[in-house]
Amino acid sequence: MSSLGTLMEHFKADIESVKQRDPAAKNTMEIIFTYSGLHAVAAYRISHYFYQKRMYLTARVISQLARHFTGIEIHPGAKIGKGLFIDHGMGVVIGETTEIGDNCLIYQGVTLGGTGKDRGKRHPTLGNNVMVGSGARVLGPFKVGNNVKIAANAVVLAAIPDNCTAVGVPARVVRCNGKPAEDLDQIHIPDPVAQELCKMDIRMSRLEKLLAEKNAADKPSETPECPPKKTRKKSAPKSEK
């Protein structure tokens, strides 16, 4: 964002996104005055402007004020595309290195955060048209693809491909391109660990064979020839005197 024009353009797109996604939204005025998610996103866009100008304190003050009034904390350093709708919003936290594509929907209680193990880029990257259900946590610097749905209360710890639904703790993909995950071809995906184990198995079989051959060669025969028995010579009976 580099100018007031872009700021206004984003603001309009954010309002449009609310209209399209929330059946409860009646008109533009209601959206502008009563949607705290919209207020938080608008405040973010202003704070991000100052963040880009390296006016970090001003940026943080704006974002903390917005947090105070809306209950939604968006770090000014996050990169957010147009048309983000934060529905209800209370308890949403969006970390500094988070990236969010266009037209995403985030419900209350969502955390887009880090695990505490990474430095630098430590928050997730969301594609376009991603929906993150209420209470979900997306933790770590991985990518969530376009058109992904993350279920309410899921804890996502790894990347999710495009057009998939992830549920549970830790989250697993249950649906992709409209098909249940068990219908997906998971057999022909090469598994590097299984391949290594297979190679080791072959080598072990060869070694076992060699060992068996060597043992067979060294082994004395089953019925060894016994040395001839030493027979004592019977002493001749003493002649009677």
Ligand SMILES: CC(C)(COP(=O)(O)OP(=O)(O)OC[C@H]1O[C@@H](n2cnc3c(N)ncnc32)[C@H](O)[C@@H]1OP(=O)(O)O)[C@@H](O)C(=O)NCCC(=O)NCCS
């Ligand atoms: C996940 C969700 C988006 C539905 O996506 P979908 O692609 O249509 O998936 P489905 O409804 O077909 O569900 C797929 C499977 O996930 C399960 N599932 C759905 N939501 C789940 C959740 N939150 N937690 C755990 N499992 C869930 C379903 O029971 C189903 O399991 P099954 O295949 O064993 O029957 C939806 O359930 C959801 O969680 N939406 C969040 C909405 C929200 O936060 N609303 C707040 C409004 S204030």
